[in-house]
Amino acid sequence: MWRLFDNRRLLSLFLGVALVWSLASVDWGSAGVHSGGGGTLREFVLAAFPPELSPDFLRVGLAAAWQTATFAVAAITIAVVVGLPLGALATGQVVSSSSRGRALAVGARLFLAVIRSVHELVWAVLFVAAFGFSSLAAILAIAIPYAGILGRIYGERLADVPDEPLRALRASGASPVAVLAYGRIPIALPDLLSYTFYRFECTIRAAAIMSFVGIRGLGFEIQLSLQELLFSQVWTLMLFLVGLVVLVDLWSSKVRRSLAA
Amino acid sequence: MRGTIGTNGYLVVARDIRKSYAEVQALAPMSLTVARGERVALAGPSGSGKTTLLYLLAGIVQPDEGQVAIDGRSLSGLTPGEELARLVSVMHQQFDLVPNLPVVHNVLAGRLGRWSLMRSVLSLVWPQERRLAEDTLAQLGIGDKLGERTSRLSGGEQQRVALARLLVQSSLIVLADEPVSSLDPARADDVLKLLKELTESSGKTLVASLHSPDLIRRYFSRVIGLREGLVQFDLPVDEMSDGVLQRLYQLNNGKGQVASVEVV
Numbered sequence: 001m002w003r004l005f006d007n008r009r010l011l012s013l014f015l016g017v018a019l020v021w022s023l024a025s026v027d028w029g030s031a032g033v034h035s036g037g038g039g040t041l042r043e044f045v046l047a048a049f050p051p052e053l054s055p056d057f058l059r060v061g062l063a064a065a066w067q068t069a070t071f072a073v074a075a076i077t078i079a080v081v082v083g084l085p086l087g088a089l090a091t092g093q094v095v096s097s098s099s100r101g102r103a104l105a106v107g108a109r110l111f112l113a114v115i116r117s118v119h120e121l122v123w124a125v126l127f128v129a130a131f132g133f134s135s136l137a138a139i140l141a142i143a144i145p146y147a148g149i150l151g152r153i154y155g156e157r158l159a160d161v162p163d164e165p166l167r168a169l170r171a172s173g174a175s176p177v178a179v180l181a182y183g184r185i186p187i188a189l190p191d192l193l194s195y196t197f198y199r200f201e202c203t204i205r206a207a208a209i210m211s212f213v214g215i216r217g218l219g220f221e222i223q224l225s226l227q228e229l230l231f232s233q234v235w236t237l238m239l240f241l242v243g244l245v246v247l248v249d250l251w252s253s254k255v256r257r258s259l260a261a
Numbered sequence: 262m263r264g265t266i267g268t269n270g271y272l273v274v275a276r277d278i279r280k281s282y283a284e285v286q287a288l289a290p291m292s293l294t295v296a297r298g299e300r301v302a303l304a305g306p307s308g309s310g311k312t313t314l315l316y317l318l319a320g321i322v323q324p325d326e327g328q329v330a331i332d333g334r335s336l337s338g339l340t341p342g343e344e345l346a347r348l349v350s351v352m353h354q355q356f357d358l359v360p361n362l363p364v365v366h367n368v369l370a371g372r373l374g375r376w377s378l379m380r381s382v383l384s385l386v387w388p389q390e391r392r393l394a395e396d397t398l399a400q401l402g403i404g405d406k407l408g409e410r411t412s413r414l415s416g417g418e419q420q421r422v423a424l425a426r427l428l429v430q431s432s433l434i435v436l437a438d439e440p441v442s443s444l445d446p447a448r449a450d451d452v453l454k455l456l457k458e459l460t461e462s463s464g465k466t467l468v469a470s471l472h473s474p475d476l477i478r479r480y481f482s483r484v485i486g487l488r489e490g491l492v493q494f495d496l497p498v499d500e501m502s503d504g505v506l507q508r509l510y511q512l513n514n515g516k517g518q519v520a521s522v523e524v525v
Contacts, residue, residue: 164353164355164357165357165358165359167353167357168351168353168357168358168370169359169370169373171319171321171346171351172346172350172370172371172372172373172374172426172430173343173345173346173347173373173374173375173430174370174373174381175378175381177378177382178378178381178382181381181382181385182362182366182370182373182381182385183359186359186361186362186366187359187361189361190361
C-alpha cells in the first residue's frame with residue numbers, strides 16, 4: 001500500500017529539512033573576502049611564476065620533504081602492523097569458538113573506534129606535551145588514528161571474502177589463523193593494498209600539517225615562508241608536497257598493476 | 262577406546278544414518294559400508310541426496326540419527342581440523358583455490374592440517390615440503406607451474422592444482438561432489454582417469470557423485486543409485502544395466518505418474 005509517510009520518505013524529508021536549516025544558519029556575511037584580500041590573492045598566484053628555485057632553497061625543501069616522508073612512512077607502517085591484527089580480530093573469525101570470536105570482535109571494534117575517533121592533531125598535542133617536538137610525537141600521533149581507520153576497513157574486507165575457498169581450507173584441516181593467512185588475506189589483498197596506499201597519501205598530508213603543533217617538515221617550512229609573505233617559496237614547498245603524493249600514487253599503481261597481471 | 266567402533270574391516274561404516282532439512286527428508290535411514298580401495302559412484306537426479314550423503318561421510322554435516330565411522334573413528338566425536346583432515350578430503354564442484362596465491366601454496370594448503378601454525382605461516386615465505394608439492398604437480402603433468410600465480414592458470418590446470426592439494430592432504434578417503442559436472446567430456450575423462458590412477462596407486466578409497474553411465478563404468482568399481490533420499494540400488498559396476506540407470510533418472514514422482522513440467 002502506498003503511504004505518504006513511510007520510513008524512507010520520512011528520512012529523506014528529515015535530511016532535506018536539516019540541509020536547508022544548516023544552510024540558513026551559516027553566517028555568510030563573515031565568509032566574504034576581507035579588504036585587501038584580493039590583492040594578496042593576486043600576489044600569491046603571480047608568485048607561482050616562477051616559484052623559488054635557488055639551489056639553497058631547493059635543499060631546504062628537499063630536507064623538509066624528506067622529513068615529512070619519513071614521518072608518513074613510519075606512521076603508515078605502524079598503522080598497518082597494528083591495524084591488520086585488530087582488523088582480523090574484528091572479523092570474529094580468528095578463533096574456533098564462535099562465542100569467544102564474537103567477544104573478541106566486539107572488543108576489537110570498540111578499541112578501533114576509540115583510537116580513530118580522536119584526530120591526529122589532537123593526538124599530536126598530547127604527544128608533544130609528553131615527548132616534546134620530536135619525530136616520535138609526530139609518528140605516533142598519525143599512526144594511532146590511522147591504525148583505527150585501517151583496522152576498521154581491513155576488518156570489513158577480510159570478512160567479505162567468498163566462503164568457498166575458505167571452506168576448502170578448513171576441510172584440509174587449517175586452523176582459523178591459517179585460514180586467515182592462506183585465504184582471507186590473499187583473497188582480499190588487492191583491496192587491502194589499494195586502500196592502504198590511499199591512506200599512505202593521507203599520512204603525507206597529515207605529516208605536513210604536524211607543523212600546527214610545531215613539529216618540523218614541509219608544513220613547518222610553508223608556515224615560515226607564509227609568515228614572511230615569501231609566496232614563491234610557498235609554491236616551491238607545495239610542489240614538493242604534490243611531488244610526494246604523486247610518487248606514492250605512481251608506486252601504488254605499479255604495485256596494483258603487478259598484482260592484477 | 263572412546264570414539265572407536267567395530268567396523269569388520271570396512272573403511273567406511275555408516276549405520277542407520279538419516280538427515281532432514283527442516284521438514285524435507287534429504288536422506289532416508291540407510292546403512293552403508295565401503296571397503297578400502299573401492300571406488301564408489303553415487304548416481305541420481307538432483308535432490309536425490311547424493312550431496313547430503315557425501316557431506317555426512319565427510320563430517321561436514323552431522324546425521325540426525327545414526328553414525329558414520331571411518332577407519333574405526335566415529336566422525337561425530339571429531340571436530341573439523343587435523344584429525345578429520347587425515348581421514349577425509351573433499352573435492353567440490355568448484356576448484357575453490359585462492360587465485361592470488363602462487364600454485365605452490367594452494368597445493369601445500371593440503372598440509373595445513375598437519376602443520377603447526379608457525380610452520381603454516383613460515384611456509385608462505387619459505388615453502389615447507391616443497392619437494393612434495395613439486396613431485397605431486399609433476400605427477401599431474403604441471404610440474405613447471407609451481408611458482409606461477411594460480412589465477413594465471415587455465416581451467417584445466419587449476420583443476421589439477423585442486424587435485425594436487427587433495428593428494429598432498431593424503432587422507433584415507435577422497436570424496437568428490439560432482440567433480441566433472443562443469444567440464445567438457447575430454448577433460449571430465451582426464452580428471453576421472455587421474456583420480457582413479459592416483460587413488461589406485463596409493464590404495465585410497467574414492468566416493469564421487471556423477472551422472473554419466475560411461476564414466477561410471479570406466480572409472481568406478483561400484484555404483485549406488487539414490488532417488489528422493491532412498492537407495493534404489495547398490496551394485497558392482499559390471500552388473501549395472503542401462504535400464505536401471507535410466508529408471509533412476511526418469512521424470513516421475515515415484516507413483517508412476519509423469520511429473521508435470523511447469524512452463525514459467
